[in-house]
Amino acid sequence: MxxxxxxxxxxxxxxxxxxxxxxxxxxxxxxxxxxxxxxxxxxxxxxxxxxxxxxxxxxxxxxxxxxxxxxxxxxxxxxxxxxxxxxxxxxxxxxxxxxxxxxxxxxxxxxxxxxxxHVLRFHPAFEKLKSLIDDGELGTVRYIHSHRLGLGKFHTENDALWDLAPHDLSMILAITGSAPVEVRGEGAALLDHLSDFAHLHMRFANGLRSHLFTSRLNPYRERRLTVVGTRAMAVFDDVEPWGRKLAVYRHAVWQDSGQWAFTTNEPSYVDVKEGMPLTRELEHFIDCIATRGQPRTSGEEAIDVLRILTAGTVWHD
Missing domain, CATH: 3.40.50.720 (NAD(P)-binding Rossmann-like Domain)
Structure with missing residues (x-):
């Protein structure tokens, strides 16, 4: 039923x-x-x-x-x-x-x-990115950065960090599998006392580092998550059309006679089956109701996201 x-x-x-x-x-x-x-x-x-x-x-x-x-x-x-x-x-x-x-x-x-x-956890492109990471296609993940920029929305209670960052923090925590050991935030308020721009810098116990940039006063729209690994780099860009939402870059960097050298390669676009994240999220909720299973985006993970938001909040007079 x-x-x-x-x-x-x-x-x-x-x-x-x-x-x-x-x-x-x-x-x-x-x-x-x-x-x-x-x-x-x-x-x-x-x-x-x-x-x-x-x-x-x-x-x-x-x-x-x-x-x-x-x-x-x-x-x-x-x-x-x-x-x-x-x-x-x-x-x-x-x-x-x-x-x-x-x-x-x-x-x-x-x-x-x-x-x-945390609806982007159910985006087919992110699910595919997560599987590439889990399968070792990118090597050891060393750095993650996320940019979520645009014009609006403007809230009386939530600033750019609290409104926009939870989605990206949930994705970052899914990739890292642990909460950061250090969080540093920077913010700028232009309209009122709430930050319109916010940066978060995070350090994890295994040495992985991450930064997140959110803005609600940006002239263009950006929805991009970049993962840098020891074997390859990957970009989930939700502004791109479906055929280009997930790209893998197999650049190479090495030392030659004490000097750093590198080669660049064109991205390879990963085939991602189209699907609406909200539909997939609600289907997962329905399944959890039926099976009494633990949700992928659990309350415990949401508390970890909240701790990061709290630690990174910059208050303005």
């Missing part, structure tokens, strides 16, 4: 969840603090509209996808799992590590699935 899933929060990203869950045949209800908005989606998608305060006790709902402002994530996730329902929480899981830990602990105590919406 398919699970009956409700979406709590019918804003921009919540509407994407609504339409995708409907296409998967599991959308049972929608809920929003604005009743008219919920009723509009309910009419459009032929499902029920439920007031948020009535959602938790509704026996016709098995699980909830939550797309609220992040300051409400932990509180409502705890209410949902204590009501006996599984939950997918959009990123970030919370605004503080203690709040996130309380949500994760509540899910463990109640035996419910808690998954976090």
């Amino acid at each position: 398919k699970p009956r899933i409700a979406v709590l929060g019918c804003g921009y990203w919540g509407s994407n969840h609504i339409r995708t869950l409907k296409s998967l045949g599991v959308l049972a209800a929608v809920s929003d603090a604005n009743p008219a908005r919920a009723e509009g989606f309910a009419s459009e998608q032929d499902c029920r509209a439920i007031a948020p305060e009535d959602l938790f006790g509704d026996d016709g709902i098995d699980a909830v996808v939550m797309a609220l402002p992040p300051q409400f994530h932990a509180e409502y996730a705890i209410k949902i799992v204590r009501a006996g329902k599984d939950v997918l929480v959009e990123k970030p899981i919370a605004l503080t590590v203690p709040d996130a830990q309380r949500a994760v602990d509540a899910a463990h105590e109640t035996g419910r699935v808690l998954m976090v919406g």
Whole structure:
């Protein structure tokens, strides 16, 4: 039997969840603090509209996808799992590590699935990149850098780091398999007290280093993750068309008579089967509900992401 899933929060990203869950045949209800908005989606998608305060006790709902402002994530996730329902929480899981830990602990105590919406972990190009790394195609990974730049969106609570970096941090942690031992952040606020530009520099116990650059005041759009290994380099560029989203560069660098020499090679583009990351993410959530399995993007990993964000935050007056 398919699970009956409700979406709590019918804003921009919540509407994407609504339409995708409907296409998967599991959308049972929608809920929003604005009743008219919920009723509009309910009419459009032929499902029920439920007031948020009535959602938790509704026996016709098995699980909830939550797309609220992040300051409400932990509180409502705890209410949902204590009501006996599984939950997918959009990123970030919370605004503080203690709040996130309380949500994760509540899910463990109640035996419910808690998954976090780090959607790029389900991008076919990233999945293929991860398999290349695991198979040793790049050699030993020594450096990872990620750039996520563009114009907007502008939030009153989230800066460029907290809004844009969680996706990339989740991918970096999936590659490294461990949290960094050192995090250093730099930020710049131009519009108000929230950073519009942010850099994170990370060092891992095995010597691997990584940096991440995010901006919401950039004249062009960039969505690029680069992995530098001892055998090859790879670039996941989500701005490129499908046939060019994942490129492998087999450059060579060596020492000759005490001097460094190198050769460059044209990239080889890796064949990646097209697929919508959000659809694949929600399919994974549905599978975890059915099997009671551990989500790929678990609450524990989301806490590691939150610790990095907290350590790298630069506050502005």
